[in-house]
Every structure is written in structure tokens, then in C-alpha cells.
Amino acid sequence: MTKDVKKVVLAYSGGLDTSVILKWLQAAYRAEVVTFTADLGQGEELAPAKKKAALLGIKPANIFVEDLREEFVRDYVFPMFRANALYEGQYLLGTSIARPLIAKRQIEIARKVGADAVAHGATGKGNDQVRFELAYYALEPDIRVIAPWREWDLTSRKKLLEFAEAHQIPIAKDSRGEAPFSVDANLLHSSSEGKVLEDPNAEAPDYVYQRTIDPKDAPDRASHVTIDFEKGDAAAVDGKKLSPAALLARLNELGRKNGIGRLDLVENRFVGMKSRGIYETPGGTILLAAHRAIESITLDREAAHLKDSLMPRYAELIYYGFWFSPEREMLQALIDKSQELATGRVKLKLYKGNVTVIGRESPYSLYDPELVTFEDGAVAYDHADAAGFIKLNALRLRTLGMRRKKLAKR
Numbered sequence: 001m002t003k004d005v006k007k008v009v010l011a012y013s014g015g016l017d018t019s020v021i022l023k024w025l026q027a028a029y030r031a032e033v034v035t036f037t038a039d040l041g042q043g044e045e046l047a048p049a050k051k052k053a054a055l056l057g058i059k060p061a062n063i064f065v066e067d068l069r070e071e072f073v074r075d076y077v078f079p080m081f082r083a084n085a086l087y088e089g090q091y092l093l094g095t096s097i098a099r100p101l102i103a104k105r106q107i108e109i110a111r112k113v114g115a116d117a118v119a120h121g122a123t124g125k126g127n128d129q130v131r132f133e134l135a136y137y138a139l140e141p142d143i144r145v146i147a148p149w150r151e152w153d154l155t156s157r158k159k160l161l162e163f164a165e166a167h168q169i170p171i172a173k174d175s176r177g178e179a180p181f182s183v184d185a186n187l188l189h190s191s192s193e194g195k196v197l198e199d200p201n202a203e204a205p206d207y208v209y210q211r212t213i214d215p216k217d218a219p220d221r222a223s224h225v226t227i228d229f230e231k232g233d234a235a236a237v238d239g240k241k242l243s244p245a246a247l248l249a250r251l252n253e254l255g256r257k258n259g260i261g262r263l264d265l266v267e268n269r270f271v272g273m274k275s276r277g278i279y280e281t282p283g284g285t286i287l288l289a290a291h292r293a294i295e296s297i298t299l300d301r302e303a304a305h306l307k308d309s310l311m312p313r314y315a316e317l318i319y320y321g322f323w324f325s326p327e328r329e330m331l332q333a334l335i336d337k338s339q340e341l342a343t344g345r346v347k348l349k350l351y352k353g354n355v356t357v358i359g360r361e362s363p364y365s366l367y368d369p370e371l372v373t374f375e376d377g378a379v380a381y382d383h384a385d386a387a388g389f390i391k392l393n394a395l396r397l398r399t400l401g402m403r404r405k406k407l408a409k410r
Contacts, residue, residue, distance in 0.1 A: 005144060007032045008117040009110045011102055011132070014049025016171060018121045020160050021148045022056055023167040025119060029146070034062040036109050038102050041069045041187025041245065052170065064109055068101060069187055073244035076101050076323075077188055081284070081291055082232040082342075083307070083335045085315040090265055092281045092288065093318050094189025099128060100323035103135030107143065117144035124150045127270050131321030138324035181208060187248055189261075189281040200266050200276045211252070211280035215259030215353030222351035223258055224358075227251075227290040229346070232339025234287055248283045255282020258350040270320045286355050290346040293357040297365040298342045307338050 008025055012018045012035035025033050035053040039046050046065050053063045076097050087093055106118050118136055122128035129147055136143050154160050164171050181195045190211045197204055206214065228236035235241060237250050255261050261282035269275055295304060310331055317328045344362025348355055371381055 005029045005031045005117045005146070007034065007113065007115040008119050008144075008146060009034045009036055009106050009113070009115045010119045011106055011121065012037050012049060012053060013121070014046070014052045016160065016164060016169075019052060019056060019169045020154065020163055020167075021119065021121050022053070022058070023169060024148055024152060024154070024163070025146065026057070027167075028152070031117070032062070033058060034064065034109065034113050034115060036064045036102075036106055037066070038105060039065070039067045039069060040072050040098050040101070041249070042185040044185075056169065062113065066105065068105065069245040070243060072098065072101055073187060073248050077248065077284075078233045078244060079332060079336070080318060081234075081287055082339050083311055083314045083331075084288060084292055084295075085311060085318060086288075087315045087319045088265075088267055089312075090263060091267060091279060091319075092189065092263075092284045093315065094186065094279065094281055094284065095184050095191050096127070096131065096319045096321075097188065097323075098186045099131035099321065100135045103132050104139060107136060107139045110140070110143065117146055119146040119148065122147065122149065125271065125273070127319070127321070130270055134321040135324055183210070185210075187245060187252070188284050189279055191277050191279050193275060193277040197276055197278060204264060204278050208278050209262065209280060212256050212262055212282050213259050215262075218257065218259040218352045222349045223254060225254055225286070225348050225350065227287070227346050227348070228344070229291070229294045230343050232291070232294075232336070232342040234290070248287070251283030251286045253283075254350060255286050258282075259353040260350060260355055261285035262353070286348065286350065289355040289357055290348060291342075293346040293348075293360045294342050294344050294362060295338075297360055297367045298344065298362050299338060300366065303338055307335065310334070 008029065008031045010018065010022060010025065010033055012022065014037065022033055022035065025031055035049075035058055037046055037049045037053075050063055050065045054060065080093060080097050085093055087096070103118075109115070110118055120129070120132045122132055124147070129150075133145050133147070136145055148154075154163055161171065163169075181192045181197050184191045192204075192208050192210075196202075197208065226238055227234050228239070233244075234247050234251075237247055242250060261280050261284065263279040263281070264276075265279060266274055266276045299307070314328065314331045314335070317323070317325060317331070322328055341362075341364040343364060344360065346357060347359035349358050350356075368380075
């Protein structure tokens, strides 16, 4: 570990771990520390983080606390939802999609204050270290990255607490001892993992769930909602135009009270191990169902199938941390092209953990009632045409069948 760092920008939450990192950077690197705290809608008051940074000796000019909620939803969540992205078929990527924005703003602050390094609090076993650092290097190739969890010897909770006490770092009462599980949250989701959740065969305790009520306790009467889309992005709820962040917050509220968006998942981390997590994505679960519904009437079959075939690759790129890669940007261009006419309104029913699409309409709909009706009438479809269509598509199958018959006679 070289100590040639003069100024470092730390992604700072104000919690025990990043507060210890702050003091450790000052002690180990003798560097000036700049803190950056992002408001991504995690539901926590961020003023204490600013106050704590100041208490730990950070100059006011070196404390950055920024509201990034609108940018987060507009420039990261919405583009991802245009792709209907799901990692391993289930995970809506709530943690993954937040990392590139935090890293981008960290690099921007580093440039602004003349810092020669950035630091994060991700552990050496998780995905976040990869996501942060890939983004850092993509945006600033020569930046120095400091990952304390891979460098220091504070390898236990006991050692962290001892370091905190030795350096007069305030410790929240619930931080003394082992936390029952760790939580990451933003406007899109919350994720919980570790400790009581480490046994994948043990049901998660009720207290783990923070964003949703238990579906069995949800109202006995269904909620109905409409979502308007403009070029693939949600623009209004129940006819009311909302900003991206306000719209997602509204869907979160509807999802929470109807017990929607819970997921108990064992996933494959990029670093090679499996992990079990509890995810809650109430608004995102509603949004995904609605977006697929508007696409069902506005996307051509082959365009939709091509897009769906590319989705797992796109989702992997986000999960692995390659948001700023050329391949993600290329896929995004294709996805965005597919959304040019994904405009219209979707009606949904929310009931005890379930999201049901009950209607969809668009001025650009490809759904033609005359083509699909079972009633007689002048339509642009001649039943007799189907015979030739089927025979042509069966040609290779018939050829294969004839070969099998010849081989059977030998």
C-alpha cells in the first residue's frame, strides 16, 4: 500500500463502517478526505451524515450531500426498465443500478476538488466493489482507487468497534454487537442479506421486510391503477403527470399497501459465490408488468422477441457493473429504438401481492380486432392462405421425416 494520495473522495453513508473508513484514510494515508453522500431515496434523513462528517473533522467545503433521486430514476432506472431487465429471471437490479450513478458523481466531485483518489466501503466478497471500480476506471482511467476492506486488518465487528472508540467515532447503540442482517435501500428497492438470512432453507423473519406489508394483511379489496407511457417511460399515474422520482414513489406506495414486490432469492454473484437475499421492489414490480403490457400491443413480434432474447445479457451487464461499457450502450440504443411507439395507457389490478394487467390501449397499437375475431366479416386474412404457409414451414420437417423413413428401411 503506497501512501502517495493527497486527497480522496469517499462514498460516505454516515454509518459505522464508512465513518471508520473516513478516520482510517486519514490515519493510513495522511490524506485530506472529502465525503460524498447521495440521496437516492433510501428513506433516511441525510443531515446526520453531514453533521457526523463535520464532527469527524471534515471541512464544510469538503462535505457533499446531494439529492440525486430524479437523475437516478430518469437516467438509470427508466432506461433499465425499457429493457424489462431481470437478472437470472427474477431480480430487478435495485442495488446494481444505483452504483454507476454514485460512482459517476464521485468522479465528478473528485475532478471538482482536485482529488487524486476515490474510496468506497464495499467488502472484498461482494459485487459492489466490482461495480464501483469498473465505473471509476471507465470514467477516469488513471484514478487511484482505495478499497479499505481489501487493505486493512479490521476484519471483525469487534475490531471495527475498537477502532471507532479509539478514534472517538460516535457509535449508534444498535451497532454494538452483530446486526441481524445488512440492508441497502434506494427509491427502487431495498435488499437485505447476511446473518439471519444466511441459511437459504430458513424462512426470512417477518421483521426483515421493510418496504411492503405481508400480502395476507393487505386489503381485501383490490386497488386499481392506470399508468401512462410515453416512448417506453412511465409518465403518469391515474392520469396525473409526475416526475420520474415522484412517479416511482407513488407506485411504491401502492405496492407497499398491497404487499407487492417481495422476492426471496439465491443468486450467483459476479465474484463467484452464491448469496441469499430478500428484495422488496414494490413500485418496480408494478412498473415491469405495466411496461410489458404496453409493449404487447405496440411492438412487432420479431422486434419483441429479439429484445427479449437480448435482455438477459443486458441485465448481466448491469449486475456485473458494466453500465459504462460500449456493449451496454449499444444494447441501450437498440432498446431505445424499440420504444419509439411504446406509448399509451395500461390498467392494472393490485391485490394481496399480485399485479394483474386488466387493460391496455395505445394510439400506435398493432392489435387489430378484425384480424383476430372469430366472427365472419371482411378481414385482411384469408383462412385458405394458412395451408400454403404451413406447408412451406413444414418443408424441412417433411424432408427430415422422409430421410428417417429411408433409414428405417435399411
